[in-house]
Amino acid sequence: xxxxxxxxxxxxxxxxxxxxxxxxxxxxxxxxxxxxxxxxxxxxxxxxxxxxxxxxxxxxxxxxxxxxxxxxxxxxxxxxxxxxxxxxxxxxxxxxxxxxxxxxxxxxxxxxxxxxxxxxxxxxxxxxxxxxxxxxxxxxxxxxxxxxxxxxxxxxxxxxxxxxxxxxxxxxxxxxxxxxxxxxxxxxxxxxxxxxxxxxxxxxxxxxxxxxxxxxxxxxxxxxxxxxxxxxxxxxxxxxxxxxxxxxxxxxxxxxxxxxxxxxxxxxxxxxxxxxxxxxxxxxxxxxxxxxxxxxxxxxxxxxxxxxxxxxxxxxxxxxxxxxxxxxxxxxxxxxxxxxxxxxxxxxxxxxxxxxxxxxxxxxxxxxxxxxxxxxxxxxxxxxxxxxxxxxxxxxxxxxxxxxxxxxxxxxx
Numbered sequence: 471x472x473x474x475x476x477x478x479x480x481x482x483x484x485x486x487x488x489x490x491x492x493x494x495x496x497x498x499x500x501x502x503x504x505x506x507x508x509x510x511x512x513x514x515x516x517x518x519x520x521x522x523x524x525x526x527x528x529x530x531x532x533x534x535x536x537x538x539x540x541x542x543x544x545x546x547x548x549x550x551x552x553x554x555x556x557x558x559x560x561x562x563x564x565x566x567x568x569x570x571x572x573x574x575x576x577x578x579x580x581x582x583x584x585x586x587x588x589x590x591x592x593x594x595x596x597x598x599x600x601x602x603x604x605x606x607x608x609x610x611x612x613x614x615x616x617x618x619x620x621x622x623x624x625x626x627x628x629x630x631x632x633x634x635x636x637x638x639x640x641x642x643x644x645x646x647x648x649x650x651x652x653x654x655x656x657x658x659x660x661x662x663x664x665x666x667x668x669x670x671x672x673x674x675x676x677x678x679x680x681x682x683x684x685x686x687x688x689x690x691x692x693x694x695x696x697x698x699x700x701x702x703x704x705x706x707x708x709x710x711x712x713x714x715x716x717x718x719x720x721x722x723x724x725x726x727x728x729x730x731x732x733x734x735x736x737x738x739x740x741x742x743x744x745x746x747x748x749x750x751x752x753x754x755x756x757x758x759x760x761x762x763x764x765x766x767x768x769x770x771x772x773x774x775x776x777x778x779x780x781x782x783x784x785x786x787x788x789x790x791x792x793x794x795x796x797x798x799x800x801x802x803x804x805x806x807x808x809x810x811x812x813x814x815x816x817x818x819x820x821x822x823x824x825x826x827x828x829x830x831x832x833x834x835x836x837x838x839x840x841x842x843x844x845x846x847x848x849x850x851x852x853x854x855x856x857x858x859x860x861x862x863x864x865x866x867x868x869x870x871x872x873x874x875x876x877x878x879x880x881x882x883x
Contacts, residue, residue: 491552491601492621494661498559499622501654502591503629504647505566508637509584512648516641518574527581529830531588536826539819542593546600546815552665554597559659562590566652570645590655592826595802596818603806603814604669609746612803616742619798620735627731671812687808687817689865691824693758693858694801698828699836699851700761700794704730707836707847708783711772715844718780726787733791734798741792742799750804751862753796758859760793762852769848 505512513524545554565586572579598618606614636643709723745753764786771782802821809817839847 488605488665490661491665494555494559494658494665495598495618495621496625497654497661498594498658499625500629501562501651501658503626503631504633504654505629505651506591506626507630508633508644508647509587511637512569512644513580516574516644517572517576517580519577519580523577524580527577527584528588530581531584531586532592532826532830533588534585535588535590535592536823536830538589539592539596539823539826540816542596543816543819546597546818547671547813548815549669549671551597551601551604551667551669552662553668555594555601556659556663558590558593558597559655559662560590561586561593563652563655563659565590566648566655569648570652592822595825596815596822599802599806599818600815601665601667604667609743611806612746612750612799613739613743615802615806616738616799620738623731623738624735627728627735669811686865687805687820689861690754690804691820693862694821694824695828695831696854696858697758697761697797697801698825699832699855700790700797701829702832702836703790704787706833707840708768708787710837710840711768711844711847712780712783714840715772716779716783717776722780722784726784729784730787730791730794733788734795737792738795738799741795742803745796745799750800750807751865753800754804755859755863757793757797757800758855758862760796761790762855762859764790764793765848765852765855769844769852772844772848 509528510521510524513519513527514521517524519527542554542558565583568579568583568586572583599615602614602618603611633647636647639646704723704727708726709720712718712722713720745756748756767786767789768783771786772779774782802818805817805821806814836847839850
């Protein structure tokens with residue numbers, strides 16, 4: 471059982487890649503917050519495409535981004551770190567440039583732009599986690615990963631607020647937002663590249679004992695697909711339930727979304743440090759229990775009907791956000807702890823693939839469950855999440871055990 475460690479702010483910045491890299495993360499998140507929530511509006515308003523065509527193009531971008539993830543993992547395992555992070559940002563610069571160059575009604579340029587934006591968005595998480603895992607270790611690395619997530623959520627929220635304020639300007643304002651986003655990505659790429667961080671694969675392989683089996687993470691990866699549904703609960707499930715079933719004001723889902731963002735930004739690091747006294751696997755399983763309990767809380771809250779239902783849902787959403795925070799602070803940290811250094815990139819890429827897949831299918835699954843009533847939605851999510859938590863808790867870290875046996879064998883020889 472690990473002991474809780476106090477992480478000083480300066481040490482946290484250093485463990486996160488240094489001041490320049492922290493600025494790069496903030497600028498990148500701000501740019502993403504400016505454009506990502508309004509990419510659909512850009513296609514419909516500026517390029518005058520139909521909503522269905524725009525949605526299909528954005529889906530293609532996400533799918534292609536996921537397909538490219540294994541290549542990112544192999545690139546990371548060849549030793550690249552800051553270069554891959556910078557590349558994920560530069561790819562999005564190209565996507566924004568295509569958005570600005572696309573004339574009205576041009577489907578293929580918009581689709582290509584969405585493709586490059588999707589590749590960059592899917593490549594970034596694995597590249598960022600690999601970079602942090604290279605400069606920080608142990609619980610300091612966990613706190614640094616949590617700090618990066620908090621900073622990114624703050625940047626996304628600020629960018630979305632700025633973009634919302636500019637929406638009254640119509641198509642001209644959206645083009646200006648895209649241009650600012652492209653400049654933000656370019657600046658972030660330059661800052662990330664200036665860190666000049668890479669590793670020596672041969673040395674990492676020798677340290678880990680090359681040729682040994684990688685840790686089995688099948689249950690973890692499968693469970694992660696279900697866990698990530700919690701990220702779309704405030705954005706998709708709660709607005710649907712509040713507006714269509716409880717007939718509440720749209721102010722309620724907006725307030726819940728803002729509260730979720732604020733809680734993640736303020737509590738991600740403290741909660742991650744607080745639970746550091748327990749094993750990462752135990753914490754991740756606990757996150758599943760908290761999320762499952764919140765889903766049952768939503769089921770009880772929706773049974774209250776119009777009037778008390780909306781406030782009750784808002785209250786339970788705090789519990790759901792705590793579960794999300796515990797999940798986000800332990801999942802990537804567990805993967806980085808399990809993976810040998812020379813296979814870190816591929817392990818993170820597989821994890822991002824499961825995350826991206828879960829995020830891609832969750833809107834369709836959630837909306838399908840909503841149509842069958844609250845019991846199907848919240849009961850189904852709760853059961854699936856509890857099953858996933860059980861799988862996480864019982865999965866054996868075979869690769870870690872074998873590595874320990876090899877070390878003991880070498881010590882005894």
